[in-house]
Amino acid sequence: MTYDSFYKSGGPIADAKAPAGPVEDRWTTRKFQAKLVNPANKRKKKIIIIGTGLAGGSAGATLGEAGYHVIQFCFQDSPRRAHSIAAQGGINAAKNYRNDGDSVHRLFYDTVKGGDFRARESNVHRLAEISTQIIDQCVAQGVPFAREYGGLLDNRSFGGTQVSRTFYARGQTGQQLLLGAYQALMRQVDAGNVELHARHEMLDLIIEDGRARGVVVRDLISGEITSYTADAVVLASGGYGNVYFLSTNAMGSNVTASWRAHRHGAYFGNPCYTQIHPTCIPVSGDHQSKLTLMSESLRNDGRVWVPKQRGDTRKPADIPEDERDYYLERIYPSFGNLVPRDIASRAAKNVCDEGRGVGPGGLGVYLDFADAIERLGLKAVEAKYGNLFEMYERITGENPYEMPMRIYPAVHYTMGGLWVDYDLESTIPGLFVIGEANFSDHGANRLGASALMQGLADGYFVLPTTVGNYLAENNLGEVGEQPVAEAEQRVKDQIDRLLSVDGDRSVDSFHRELGHIMWEYCGMERTEEGLRKALDLIPALRKEFWERVKVTGKGEELNQQLEKAGRVADFLELAELMVIDALHRAESCGGHFRAESQDEDGEAKRDDVNFAYVAAWEWAGEDKQPVLHKEALEFEYVKPSQRSYK
Amino acid sequence: MKLKLRVWRQNGPKDKGKMVEYKLDDISPDASFLEMLDVLNEELIAKGEEPVAFDHDCREGICGMCSLVINGTPHGPEKMTTTCQLHMRKFKDGETIDVEPWRAKAFPVVKDLVVDRSAFDDIIAAGGYITAPTGTAPEAHATPVPKPDADKAFEAAECIGCGACVAACPNGSASLFLGAKVSHLGLMPQGQPERWDRVVNMLEAHDDAGFGGCTNTGECTAACPKGISQDFISRLNSDYLKATAGGKKK
Amino acid sequence: MAVTGGVLVLYLVLHMVGNLKIFYGAEDFNHYSHWLRTLGEPAVPYRTVLTAIEVVLALSIVLHMWSAISLGKRAAHARPVKYKSKKKSHAQGYAVHTMRYGGIVIALYVIWHLLDMTFLVVNPKGRDATPYERVIADFQPSHWYITLFYIVAVLLVGLHLRHGVWSAMQTLGLRSPRNDRALRALAATIGAVVALGFISVPVSVTFGWVG
Incomplete structure (x- = not known):
């Protein structure tokens, strides 16, 4: 079966950064191989971070502490409000405090299996290794985890695992971990290492010589469009579950930062993997x-x-x-x-x-x-x-x-996201993607209490090593005026375009309709027929959006309708890619259930022969078919098996 | 449900602003308060008018972004509930509802119901943290924390930083917010080394931001959607006195 | 506020106990009044201790009021734009709402009380009478408005203490969940005892039980 009419096939893609050798040595090897930035030079290196959730907040605090000049943005009124704060359950770590047979290897094994064999072994193993350090780090920050009467940390079993490895703070673990990261971040703000801009939304990426060199942001209070340049850009902008309009995401959660990067050449990995x-x-x-x-x-x-x-x-x-x-x-x-x-x-x-x-x-x-x-x-x-x-x-x-x-x-939750290599670097050099915004560690399905683990692993421990390596390897000069001016112009054009439609339908009404299409045809159960129908509906809705949307107010003021409109415009493009991805993946795996691929009992049937790969999509232009690049997945340590819960 | 709303409209920080009346005819009692405002905004957009600007994000009571003083009470009539979790079934059919922004010098109005709460970030930046650079942490079990202390610290740490305490306080004081953070960190063994500097520096930042003084009225706790206790203000005062008069701050 | 308030509470309790001497008759009461002035003699001259107490008291009152005024000013500064709708109070207890206006009423009363009993300029009996006679004269049924003013002021004092004593402990960081109930009970008791103790005198005079 081929869907080539919806997409084009590109060459294969591979993760070139994970070292060879035994899986348990790879992260150690990578850390040793990574080049270091001379401490005296760190202050001169600027890093832009978009988002202040668990991933972005922990990255900003760590890179600021390390001495880099960090410039950080969030669209909320304070970094403490990022949606990581709403995570309830807990955070996994292979501490084996229960002596119940847990280990780094078991967490690694459970995560690969739980992800339905669609994640990279190297990444997942690193995540399991780092998990224990995260708990140490958070405890040192004063995170009030639940404790037992002896004063030691309590654990619970979560999400169907057979060991108790989940650390928690009542039903507000995400809140407590985020406040820990936020406080560490504010300490760096006070120290002058992090330049913080709340109520600023990234609307475009500045690219020079193929590298990510900065961002264009809109001040959500004044509406002013400003550019910031840097040596590297980090996206920690979260997931895109709001493409469904109704989701458990915060109202402001959006795909814009990721999507803008995608349009500039960052591949989008497995967009159809969503967790319900x-x-x-x-x-x-x-x-x-x-x-x-x-x-x-x-x-x-x-x-x-x-x-x-x-x-x-x-x-x-x-x-x-x-x-x-x-x-x-x-x-x-x-x-x-x-x-x-x-x-x-x-x-x-x-x-x-x-x-x-x-x-x-x-x-x-x-x-x-x-x-x-x-x-x-x-x-x-x-x-x-x-x-x-x-x-x-x-x-x-x-x-x-x-x-x-x-x-x-x-x-x-969305397991998909921008494609990144082992260093968490996207296909645009100098653009790093961390947390839910990247596609990396959960495969086709995320286990409970693993999102917090991944966000903090990326921000506290992985990114600081890998972004340092990038900065040490690349001595970049000042960014020229032209790429900045061009990026600003793109943003201004888009805002003008949104305001000038002056139609008769509200932004929300489009968002609701898009959400309905996605939930109906690209939700819990997907069929070829339904997805094909969605592929007709979405472009039509997008066309209507640009003909009939009504955005009140001006660009140069606090304008929540304009903010929403820009986000929905990007969702309307992302939705189509999600559907194409879901359509091309004619197997059922994890959060992606194709009705055509089930066994006689109605259980998901994975197809490892044809689909044991990461689908990395390249943007080909508006109304052009996206290009599929496949990253083959190999399993040396955890042999693929069919899940059974009967 | 039919409702009459009186909503504070203010074009920008310099605009004088005023209460504007709106009528809504068909609101579901199952809608949340913010969803009711969504409906109002949809109607305004359809009429070509500017929708009402208000802050909100998670809509599940934890991010602390929603605000609104509803009929004179921050977060509205239901106890221990943020505006986003308040539902219209708590109001009577035909009721008139006043909707205003938080009022405090340190929380200037940006537009309509949106205020600037960055003063809270400044207070945290002044000392609301434990210095623990990434990678330096000892093994988590190296320092046991007595369960009652950890539980108490958690209760303080539950603060969502919404600012309802300030909005409710007749003095416009942020003592509850401040006391909650000072207590959370001061109750943990990890927070001891910086305890005395922290309380003094954070209190200075609080005063510099233009918040008022505490007169122990208890309005803050009553308005707090997380029910943060006034006990933490006593703890704040105790730590401050020990740090200053007691000479603990070196 | 807490420290000066504490001094004033202590004084009020002593003052009230002294007032109750009136029930022992004119001689005891006048003697008590005289003893206050000769306290510390012969080690120190006449009226030294009393004057010292008066100075401390005056200072406490001034500082207490100054604190209240600066807190009030700060509060006004902290909320330059008021709410349009009537702000509802959800705090527990009635006493907390009487602190500001109650304080003002009490201050006015104290001024009148000093003019009456210390400087003797508004007392119906004036200079030539004994302290006992002055008290009796003040609270005759015909002077019901003086009695009323006195009772209102003293009730407000009671309420002031009801919240003030607890509040002082909170301000000094001495209140904890463990002692909270005890402190609330203590504050209520002090407030009630002081109010009733003071009120008993004019009521007894008005109804002719004393005098």
Whole structure:
């Protein structure tokens, strides 16, 4: 089967930076091989960082401390608000404090397997090695992790792993880790090593002689367009889940920084890999602006069910036991309600597609605690989940102690992102990409409590070594006027273009419609037919956007409509690439489920013969077919096997 | 639901600004407060008017970006809840709702309901950290932390930096924000070496930013969406006195 | 505020205890009044200790007021633009809302009280009377407005202490979750005892139980 009408095939691409040798020695080797910048010269080296989440914040703090001149931007009003702050569960580390058989190798193994064999072994091993240092670093910063009565750190098991390796701070681990990084960053701001610009959004990349040399930003308060040049540019701008409009991402999360870089030649890796989280609060109406995640831990005691009968509108309490379908327990007897995220999500979608969903619009399933309350007592359930139940009640107005919760899957994380090599450098020299913004370590599916680990590993430990090597190898002069002027002009043209359409449809209405297309055809289950349909719909919607969008106000002021419009314009382009990627990958793997590729039981069927590669997409120009470059994946240590949770 | 809104509109920092009335006819009680404002903005755009600018990001109560004084109360009528998690079912059909920005000299209005809270960043930069350069950290288990201390520190560290404490305080003081950070770090063994410098430097930054003094009214805790306790202000005062009068700050 | 407030609380308690001497009769009360002036004799001259106390008190009151005024000024400075809608209070306790206007009323009362009892310029009996007679004269039913003013001021003093004592401990960093309940109870007790103790005198005079 070929989809060559949608894309062009380019030459293969390879990660040239990971050293050869045993996987456990590679990072040590790379660190030793990396050239160092003379301490006296560091001050003269400028590094731009976009974003202040776990990856960007930790990178800024570390590079500032190292003596570089860091210039950092975030679109929020303070670096502390980056969306890493919302991560609930925890952070994995192979400390083996439980003596339960954990090790760097086991974390490595679990992550490669959990990623459904679509990640690089070298990268994942490095991540597992660094995981232990992250915990040390965060504890030294005063992060108030949960502790046991002896004063030592507590761990829990998370996301279906068999060892307890997750460190946590109640349900607010992301917040505490981010505040640790933020405080370290503010210390560097105070010391004058980091020049911080909050409420600034990167709108373009400055390229000179093929290298990333700076950015054009818009001051979101005054609307002023300014350029900053540097020796290297780091994108830590997060994921692109908001292409679906409704997601658990923050309202401002966007793909613009990454997409602008992509348009300048940075390849986009595996854009179709998205993670859909099974336990979110369902949509309640057209007004809905975002979805709220409920911690996965709820599935430890809650039982998931729907009525056996289609269109059953009785109250849950009125549905007798034998007319309920505890479908996860039925289909997956050994894992039951604890099957991995992608499986739980798809199963929910299937029962709703059959017309058995509950709540408004039939898009929800019950998560019932009646049995748990009977078995453990109300007190025990309250102690374990009290705050989550409160949050649920606040949002839905329903009391989960008395009636089952309604949950539905929602877009949560994007494993895809800009393609980077082992050094986290993109295909544009001097442009580094870290955290969720890159595609690197999670393969086709991310394990719970691994996002925080990756963001901090990249920012605290990997990037400072590799960006140093780049700066030591390349002594770059001042950036000329022309590339700066050109980049600024591009930004101004785009803003003028957005403002001049002056149509009759709001930005949000386009975003909603795009989200609907993506969720319908490029969501939990993808079919060739649906994806092809999306490929017709998206370009048409994009065309309409540029004919009918209404952006109020001016460019030279605080203009939230203009901000949104620019982001949606980029989502409209990204969406098409996601669909093309999903269409070309005619296999099911991790977060990407192709209906055509399943076994007789309806389980995902991976195709290692044809698809054991990273799809790195090159931008070919507006309305031109993107070019696919394949990076072959080899597994020397963890032999690919089919997942089974039956 | 039908609603009458009175919203503070202000074109820019220099504009005088005023309350402007809007009527909404069809709001779902399941909508959040910010989603209700989204609906208002969609209607304004359709009429060709400027939508209302307001800060928001995560919409799940943790980033601290949303603000709004609703009917005279920061984050609105529901306790321990940020504006983004406040839902319209908490209001009556036909109700008139006043929506204003945080009011403080240190939080100047940028536009409409958007204020500049960078003074909080300045306070953190003045000492709200533990100096631990990357790579220098000892093994995490080298320093046990008594569980009660760690738990208490966590309660202080829960602060989301939204500024509701300042908005609610009759004195426009940021003592709760300040006390929470001083306490979080001061309760951890890792935070001891810088403890006395930290409290003095952060308090100076607080005063320099133009925040008011604390008179222990307790409005801050009552407004705090995370319920941060006034205990941490007592701790702040204690540490400050020990650092200065007690001569602990060298 | 906390330190000067502490001095004033201590004084108020002593003052109230002294006032209660009136229930022992005119002689005891006048004697007490005289003893205050001769305290420390013969080691120090007449009225030395009392004058010293008065100086400390005056200083405390001035500093207390100065702190209050500068906090108020700072508060006004910290919020130059007020809220349009009426700001709702959610803090616990009524006393906390009486601190500012209560303080002003108390200050006005103290001025009148000094003119009445110390400088004797507004007292119905004036210079020629004994302290006991002056008190009795003040609180006759015909002078009900004086009594009312006194009672209102003293009730405000009670409320002032109710919040002030607790607040002082908070300001000095001595309050903790462990002692909070005890401190609140202590503040309430001091406030109530001082208010009732002071009020008992004019009420007794008005109703003729004393005099």
